[in-house]
Amino acid sequence: MSESRAIIRLDENGRTYFPGDTLSGSYHLDGISSADVKAIEVSILWHTEGKGDEDLAVHHFQRREAGNRIRLELPPQGRFRTVLPNSPLSYDGAIVKVGWCVRVRVFQSGGKELLSQRSFRLGKVRPGRLATS
Amino acid sequence: MARSFRLFDKKRGNRRTGSKRWGSVGELVVFASFLLFGCAVGAIILDTLVVPQWRANHEFVRVFCQVLEAGVGESQDDEVTVYRPEIKIEYEVDGRTYRTRTYDVGWAYSSGRDDKQAIVDSFQEAADAGEKRSCWYDPKEPKTAVVVCGYRWWNWLLFVVPLSLIAIGGGGLIYTAVHWGKSTEHRAVMAGRSARREPFAANGRPPSPFPNVPEPAPAALGAGRTLPVRLPGDISTRWALLGWASACAAANTATIVLAVLVVGGHWAGHGSWWLTLLLIPLVALAALTISFLLRRLLTGSTTIEISAHPLHPGQTCQLFFSQSGHMRINCLEVLLVCEEEATYRQGTDTRTERNEVYGQRLLVEGPFRVRRGKPFQTTCPMTVPAGAMHSFKADHNEIGWKLVVKGDVAGWPGYRRTFPLVVRPERDKHGDENGNAARPAGSVESHGRAGQ
The missing domain is CATH 2.40.50 (OB fold (Dihydrolipoamide Acetyltransferase, E2P))
Incomplete structure (x- = not known):
């Protein structure tokens, strides 16, 4: 049995984005029947990692829901597109890290959720390291 | 075999390993209990106090x-x-x-x-x-x-308890219902929507085009005498001075009162030796607070002005430094520092950890003497390193730039003062330095029902 997953593709695969750039891409669901999908959320967000509690803010959000009364199937694929903001830029620090990603969350029947995300870099910032002097 | 339901979950800060659905059910139960209990208490107060009083005044x-x-x-x-x-x-x-x-x-x-x-x-x-x-x-x-007949005003005060319970329970139920089944991202969008509805930020100005980059203090702009921007000192420095002044006043008042009592007692022939002994550490404490306050006052004020603010990585500007007071300084340093700050919850405690990730010595001077009316003044260039991270502020994580002044004073303990700076992201390759061309506002789309 194949593993269920959402595959995210960025149009300009792997490049570093800058503030004001347009980020676009697509996703498609693999191993999930469209009839089992209740809703799909696509978010483009930044979040922190590291020592502190997580901070998160969503820059772009789209939610698509299947019909309730007459079951309408969602197409198992979609596109997203947004203009990236001026800040915060991606950063890899000693105890604070800021990362950007495209996150696809699939709500399946039976209360199951499937989460996939694809990271990308916004801006070119040198990593922060503990100062020695 | 994995258990589908766990009684105890691991928790660190806001991160939980348990089921979100069960968490929401738990919240619902707690808030519903508050609401029901509040309604019950309110009904009892109404039935036993308010309704009989009203009937006595209107129906009897x-x-x-x-x-x-x-x-x-x-x-x-x-x-x-x-x-x-x-x-x-x-x-x-x-x-x-x-x-x-x-x-x-x-x-x-x-x-x-x-x-x-x-x-x-x-x-x-x-x-x-x-x-x-x-x-x-x-x-x-x-x-x-x-x-x-008549009403007892304090009966109405009793409603504070049930109304508080109803407000907590009802508000919590509404909050839980609104967030029921919503993903972390959806909740963040809802929180962002309410923030965007505010036409102005908390400081009364329009929202910044640089999300999560703190705004410089408006009072600083144009306030400089030598260079355009005078940097305000860290608020903690001013609070520290106020704290020492308060401690000094309290310690000296207590010492004087006790001294009067002790001397008066001995004068009258019934002095207490216990109180006399207690006076010794109090006098020492009072002298210590006076010494610290004097040191704070004698070191005088430190002024820093810069030619541009906010800054951006790779930018060079001029820095003007002035130190007033009356003292001999062995060594004085001015450093440009970038510090990461992470706040996290550990159990019931909230902890903050700071780490310096960049430090550049801009100025090293000394030894020299500062006299009253003749402050030590100098200028030097300052460059924010290219490719460095900009200032960043979120609820639990922060990256801050600041100028740190360290003074080694002859005969006194050294002092340290900080002046926060704001560093914005590097000039946008698509637009101007104010970020006007870039469109920072996010977008929210909801496609409703598919196929409709």
Whole structure:
């Protein structure tokens, strides 16, 4: 049995984005029947990692829901597109890290959720390291 | 085998490993309990205090009664005696005579005998004189009557408790219902929407085009004498001075009061040696606080002005430094520092960790002497390193730039003062330095039902 997953593709695969750039891409669901999908959320967000509690803010959000009364199937694929903001830029620090990603969350029947995300870099910032002097 | 339901979950800060659905159910139960308990308490207060009072004032029928006797009733409540006026009256309703002991509709015991005795005395005088008084009887139950009507204001205060419970429970239920089944991202969008509805940020200015980059203090711009921007010192420095001044005032006041008592006692021949001994550490503490305050005052003020603010990575600007006071400085350093700050919850504690990730010495001077009216002043260039991270501020994580002044003063402990800076992201390759061309606002799309 194949593993269920959402595959995210960025149009300009792997490049570093800058503030004001347009980020676009697509996703498609693999191993999930469209009839089992209740809703799909696509978010483009930044979040922190590291020592502190997580901070998160969503820059772009789209939610698509299947019909309730007459079951309408969602197409198992979609596109997203947004203009990236001026800040915060991606950063890899000693105890604070800021990362950007495209996150696809699939709500399946039976209360199951499937989460996939694809990271990308916004801006070119040198990593922060503990100062020695 | 993985268990589908765990009683105990691992937790660090806001991160939980348990089921979100069960968490929401738990929240619902807690908030519903608050709401129900609040409603129950409110209903009891209404039923026992408010409705009877309202009925006494609006539905009871006024008649004249004969006061037969009056006295102060007593009761024991947790070994404390409490009192109430007890007035025995006789009145007639529809040709039938009723006799009852009463006062007001609540007829509760309370502490303090004197006020009740005064009430009783006034009724006893009426009884002795054979005067008739007004009373009000319940038309549904004529044997129930009162000799005093009106409202007790403190009854309304009792509603604070149920109303608080109802507000917490109801608000919590609404919050839980609104967020029910919502993903972390969806919740963040909802929080962002409410923030975007505000036309102005908390500081009263339009939202910044640089999300999560703090804004410079507006008072600093244009306030410089030598260079355009005078940097305000870290607020903690000013609070520290105020703290030392308060500690100094408190310690010295206590010392003087105790000294007067001790000396007065010895003078009168009944001095306490214990108090005299206590005076020794107090005098030492007072001297210490004076010394620290003097040091703070003698080191004078530190002024830093820069030619541009906010800055951006790779930008070079001029820095003007001025140190006033009256002291000999062995070594003075001005550093450009970038510090990461992470706040996290550990159990019930909130901890903050700071780490310096960049430090550049801009100025090293000394030894030299600073005299009153002749501050030490100098200028130097300052460059924010290219490719460095900009200032960043979120709820639990922060990256801050600042200028740090470290002074090694001869004969005194050293001092350290900080001046926060704002570094914005590097000039946008698509637009100007204010970020006008880039469109920072995010977008939210909801496609509703597919196929519709």
